[in-house]
Amino acid sequence: MKNIVKYGAVLVFALLVLGACGFGKDPDDRNREDATVLHENEKEGGSLETGNGYGFDQFELEIEVDGHDMIEAKYKMDRNMETIYKNQLAGIDLKDDEAMVKLDEMFIDILFTKDTSKQEAIDKLLEWFGVDTYTEFDLEVYFDDGTILDVEEKH
Structure with a gap:
């Protein structure tokens, strides 16, 4: 029984950590609360604006x-x-x-x-x-x- 409680506590802790890190948030969602700067072409290749190179x-x-x-x-x-x-x-x-x-x-x-x-x-x-x-x-x-x-x- 003690092992089940330990594993359950570890599982809850892991879920809390993943949730705090933004796991599951859609980076393309313009209404997300922690969005700072979104670049529409970020997934289409590098550019100077996205920091991936010169374009x-x-x-x-x-x-x-x-x-x-x-x-x-x-x-x-x-x-x-x-x-x-x-x-x-x-x-x-x-x-x-x-x-x-x-x-x-x-x-x-x-x-x-x-x-x-x-x-x-x-x-x-x-x-x-x-x-x-x-x-x-x-x-x-x-x-x-x-x-x-x-x-x-x-x-």
Whole structure:
């Protein structure tokens, strides 16, 4: 009999703890009492707003100036994260963690979304790198929702 009372007390305690932790509450219920911030697209993939990333998992940029490769930026999030940040105009050639610091600054400043137009992407990137003219501009951004921003321009 004592064992039944012990197990019953443990079961009641476990239910109280789970209930206090919000077990069983629907996170999508807009009327829940402990809701702070809800993001509708949180389950559809990462975005800057949901804290899961930049909203894309691959970014590749190459800019030629006067026929010479001057700018290269690469961010590829997979098993082996690959990051490159080169700006020959400023004498910068970074890889891995050092490149990620510069890429993070750029991604936060520019805030690419699936709705970013090709011209807007070109303008923002040229401004970021301080480039006035280019002979070739190649950008590919693969967003989490499957859309791709693909820009190929030659002057």
